[in-house]
Amino acid sequence: GQNIDQPTEMTATEGAIVQINCTYQTSGFNGLFWYQQHAGEAPTFLSYNVLDGLEEKGRFSSFLSRSKGYSYLLLKELQMKDSASYLCAVSYSSGGSYIPTFGRGTSLIVHP
Amino acid sequence: DGGITQSPKYLFRKEGQNVTLSCEQNLNHDAMYWYRQDPGQGLRLIYYSQIVNDFQKGDIAEGYSVSREKKESFPLTVTSAQKNPTAFYLCASSIGWQSNQPQHFGDGTRLSIL
Numbered sequence: 001g002q003n004i005d006q007p008t009e010m011t012a013t014e015g016a017i018v019q020i021n022c023t024y025q026t027s028g029f030n031g032l033f034w035y036q037q038h039a040g041e042a043p044t045f046l047s048y049n050v051l052d053g054l055e056e057k058g059r060f061s062s063f064l065s066r067s068k069g070y071s072y073l074l075l076k077e078l079q080m081k082d083s084a085s086y087l088c089a090v091s092y093s094s095g096g097s098y099i100p101t102f103g104r105g106t107s108l109i110v111h112p
Numbered sequence: 113d114g115g116i117t118q119s120p121k122y123l124f125r126k127e128g129q130n131v132t133l134s135c136e137q138n139l140n141h142d143a144m145y146w147y148r149q150d151p152g153q154g155l156r157l158i159y160y161s162q163i164v165n166d167f168q169k170g171d172i173a174e175g176y177s178v179s180r181e182k183k184e185s186f187p188l189t190v191t192s193a194q195k196n197p198t199a200f201y202l203c204a205s206s207i208g209w210q211s212n213q214p215q216h217f218g219d220g221t222r223l224s225i226l
Contacts (some may be wrong), residue, residue, distance in 0.1 A: 003221075008152070020149075030212055031212045033214055033215075040220075040222075041207040041219065042202065042217035042218060042219050042220060043155075043202070043215075044215050044217070045215070045216075046216040048212075048214060050212070087154065087155065089155075091212050097143075097162055098212045099157070099160065100215065101157070102147075102154045103154055104152060104153060104154035105154050110118075
């Protein structure tokens with residue numbers, strides 16, 4: 001089975017930087033996704049990593065280390081609207097298809 | 113605009129009753145998924161379908177059933193056998209089972225017991 005760990009909750013101050021970690025143990029690893037979900041709404045795609053290294057998209061960056069089973073999402077210049085749950089999802093191959101498994105999500109609270 | 117539409121937004125179920133949640137997409141995606149989300153549990157996979165007329169059980173399929181008669185539609189039935197159905201249900205789609213592409217999600221259906 002898949003075991004994906006994220007912190008349950010984090011708090012940060014507006015304008016600061018926050019790093020949300022995700023660790024996973026999986027065979028057939030085929031990529032890792034980060035999604036943002038505001039309360040009561042649909043998750044929206046943020047980033048995807050399949051190779052080691054850093055992917056940058058504006059204020060958001062995501063890092064992957066396949067050998068360590070580790071990823072993080074880095075949010076810079078935090079804004080109040082960044083208060084949301086951040087979901088780490090690992091894609092693994094099964095019979096030629098790709099089935100994503102989600103972690104429990106990290107609830108980020110941004111204070112003024 | 114292309115997207116995924118789930119209906120209804122809120123649904124109430126009586127004891128012993130089956131209810132069906134609708135999910136329609138016009139993204140021309142082959143793969144579709146149903147997830148259940150409970151507080152503190154993240155998203156758990158109920159069923160998924162990679163192609164029309166085919167679907168597979170996910171991690172928590174007991175008490176649920178699905179059909180995939182059309183590419184655009186993937187309805188989920190919550191049967192009376194599901195003893196704890198109160199949850200937020202999310203439908204998602206992706207381009208295909210051969211590609212490792214991000215999922216697009218509907219706005220969800222919140223199911224409660226009367």
